[in-house]
Amino acid sequence: MCGIVAYVGHRQAHEVIIKGLKRLEYRGYDSTGVALINGGLNVYKKKGKVSELESFVKGLNLNSNIGMGHTRWATHGEPNDENAHPHYSATKNLAIIHNGIIENYAAIKQDLLRKGHTFLSETDTEVFIHFIEDIQRNESCTLDEAVRLALTKVVGAYAIVVMSVHQPDLLIAARKGSPLVLGVGRGEFFMASDATPIIEYTNEVVYLNDQEIAIVNNGKLTIKDTSNLPLTPYVQTIDLELEAIEKGGFEHFMLKEIFEQPKSIRDCMRGRLDSVSGRLVLGGLREYLNKLVQADRIIIVACGTSWHAGLVAEYFFEEFCRIPVEVEYASEFRYRNPIIREGDVVIAISQSGETADTLAAIELAKSKGAIIFGVCNVVGSSIPRATHAGAYTHAGPEIGVASTKAFTAQLTVLNMIALIVAQKKGTITEQKFNELLVEMENLPAKVEKVLTLNNQIKKIAEEFKDSRNFLYLGRGYNFPVALEGALKLKEISYIHAEGYPAAEMKHGPIALIDAEMPVAFIATKDSSYEKVVSNIQEVKARKGRVISIVTEGDTLIPKMSEFVIEVPPVAEALMPLISVVPLQLLSYHIAVMRGCNVDQPRNLAKSVTVE
Numbered sequence: 001m002c003g004i005v006a007y008v009g010h011r012q013a014h015e016v017i018i019k020g021l022k023r024l025e026y027r028g029y030d031s032t033g034v035a036l037i038n039g040g041l042n043v044y045k046k047k048g049k050v051s052e053l054e055s056f057v058k059g060l061n062l063n064s065n066i067g068m069g070h071t072r073w074a075t076h077g078e079p080n081d082e083n084a085h086p087h088y089s090a091t092k093n094l095a096i097i098h099n100g101i102i103e104n105y106a107a108i109k110q111d112l113l114r115k116g117h118t119f120l121s122e123t124d125t126e127v128f129i130h131f132i133e134d135i136q137r138n139e140s141c142t143l144d145e146a147v148r149l150a151l152t153k154v155v156g157a158y159a160i161v162v163m164s165v166h167q168p169d170l171l172i173a174a175r176k177g178s179p180l181v182l183g184v185g186r187g188e189f190f191m192a193s194d195a196t197p198i199i200e201y202t203n204e205v206v207y208l209n210d211q212e213i214a215i216v217n218n219g220k221l222t223i224k225d226t227s228n229l230p231l232t233p234y235v236q237t238i239d240l241e242l243e244a245i246e247k248g249g250f251e252h253f254m255l256k257e258i259f260e261q262p263k264s265i266r267d268c269m270r271g272r273l274d275s276v277s278g279r280l281v282l283g284g285l286r287e288y289l290n291k292l293v294q295a296d297r298i299i300i301v302a303c304g305t306s307w308h309a310g311l312v313a314e315y316f317f318e319e320f321c322r323i324p325v326e327v328e329y330a331s332e333f334r335y336r337n338p339i340i341r342e343g344d345v346v347i348a349i350s351q352s353g354e355t356a357d358t359l360a361a362i363e364l365a366k367s368k369g370a371i372i373f374g375v376c377n378v379v380g381s382s383i384p385r386a387t388h389a390g391a392y393t394h395a396g397p398e399i400g401v402a403s404t405k406a407f408t409a410q411l412t413v414l415n416m417i418a419l420i421v422a423q424k425k426g427t428i429t430e431q432k433f434n435e436l437l438v439e440m441e442n443l444p445a446k447v448e449k450v451l452t453l454n455n456q457i458k459k460i461a462e463e464f465k466d467s468r469n470f471l472y473l474g475r476g477y478n479f480p481v482a483l484e485g486a487l488k489l490k491e492i493s494y495i496h497a498e499g500y501p502a503a504e505m506k507h508g509p510i511a512l513i514d515a516e517m518p519v520a521f522i523a524t525k526d527s528s529y530e531k532v533v534s535n536i537q538e539v540k541a542r543k544g545r546v547i548s549i550v551t552e553g554d555t556l557i558p559k560m561s562e563f564v565i566e567v568p569p570v571a572e573a574l575m576p577l578i579s580v581v582p583l584q585l586l587s588y589h590i591a592v593m594r595g596c597n598v599d600q601p602r603n604l605a606k607s608v609t610v611e
Helices: 013-023 050-057 105-114 124-139 143-151 253-259 261-269 283-293 304-321 356-367 382-386 405-425 430-451 454-464 476-493 502-507 529-541 576-593
Strands: 003-008 031-037 041-047 066-072 094-102 156-164 170-176 181-184 189-192 204-207 212-217 220-225 297-302 325-329 344-350 371-376 389-392 469-474 496-501 518-522 545-551 563-567
Touching: 003 013, 003 094, 003 156, 003 170, 013 031, 013 050, 013 066, 013 189, 031 050, 031 094, 041 050, 041 094, 066 094, 066 156, 094 124, 105 124, 124 143, 124 156, 143 156, 143 170, 143 212, 170 189, 253 261, 253 576, 261 405, 261 430, 283 371, 283 389, 283 405, 297 304, 297 356, 304 325, 304 344, 304 405, 304 476, 344 356, 344 405, 356 371, 356 382, 371 382, 371 405, 382 389, 389 405, 405 430, 405 576, 430 563, 430 576, 454 545, 454 563, 454 576, 469 476, 469 502, 469 529, 476 496, 476 518, 476 576, 496 502, 502 529, 518 529, 518 576, 529 545, 545 576, 563 576
Parallel strands: 297 325, 297 344, 344 371, 371 389, 469 496, 469 518, 518 545, 545 563
Antiparallel strands: 003 066, 003 189, 031 041, 031 066, 094 156, 156 170, 170 212, 181 189, 181 204, 212 220
């Protein structure tokens, strides 16, 4: 959840770190801090955003070529100056930054308290650095060895960077269950939670694997594992442009990413789908494709927006592949004793590729012999490395905490996977297969058309910006879109919202309908159209305020609705890629009008890398 940046080289470390922290602020923003070696090991930290820290250190001598910084998303201890990272060791000779949770920190802390240690914060992280220093003193060993020994004794997840006042050219980093990437430059090294702080300086990176330790000392990089086995660094070249992580003239990253969806959907299909030749290929599936084709059951594991994408995929796979699908919250799946049989396939979906619960669900499924496919956006992240096969979405960086383009990109990839399986199984006619390929190729243009409705949707947002509650209703493929629309509104505007299958309204939620209740219907022309018309009538009869998303040319539902948003026609199975876009825009504009921080909504972080 937290953001980590560290640097050693010839540049001013503080400038690199602050710029990097701003790019990682979507990962955590309760408090921020930096540590620099400058006439000693100096830590500067402050509750609040990076701008608060900048003001705090303004005018200080920050000259240093080595340092590390942190943006915090609070777990142990409330957001305040004391709980902010970095944390000192007992002697203040060492400092640490940490993303993750040390589950056995309380027992370690009690042992250290008996030894006379005192603690200034409520965090597990401060205990961690005291523990490392205690080991170094008792074992009379090097710092990297003390870090290694400490890592063999802690339980939990971590990405850490450690510095020492006595070794001003040394950075030690390690990870388990939390991402960490190393940037390799000319005579300089970078460490970060993801590549966004690094790309400005180098595109050569090393992705640390679980239980690996990286030691940068005197301009040299060494990697070993926690059993002390030396490893050869695998340096990769990343394809990421600096412009992709800037706002590009948009007021917020979220709005930029909503408007990037025509491109991101097109990029998902580029080189994979060609309707003219009837070609559809996903190279990442090739080796294990037969496992999917022969699957007796598909289990989709995901969290949040990715879970909603999985729900849409359930409809698609069952309709066209005739394979039963179960969609599981990864956070629940991992703590059950799920029945996984030979012939079952698990598909894990995650934008970041680092979602802790989804990673744990993968490991559980693998331990039971399942074949795992991954659908992720971030190249080199943990989930692609933990799965047997899969496909990247190629949506580009998504900085806004509320996921938008990742959702439509995931749907695009999942639909392509399903079509490949259906074709190979013979459960889809060639005519229907080719029709859907054409429809998919036309999706970017249709999303562009929906985006031209931005000003119209903004006016609707003005009408409902002060609402306290919202209902979203849909049926069939559009039911998960209702869930996603409600989630977006909750995430960024803090308005209570719920999504339901439209028919379920009569089983409870209809009691909420009155003249103050906005109800958003995803009411496009599909196999459930007449049923949705009846549901709208039920809301109207109770004076609910109806907002309808309809197919262009519909003349019936607009007469029943207070507000109407028309979207282009598309195959029913692909409509979620179209119908979700107005709901993204509606949530965005309502949140902006309410004065909410759209890109960094309260209490949320982009990548949930801790439980």
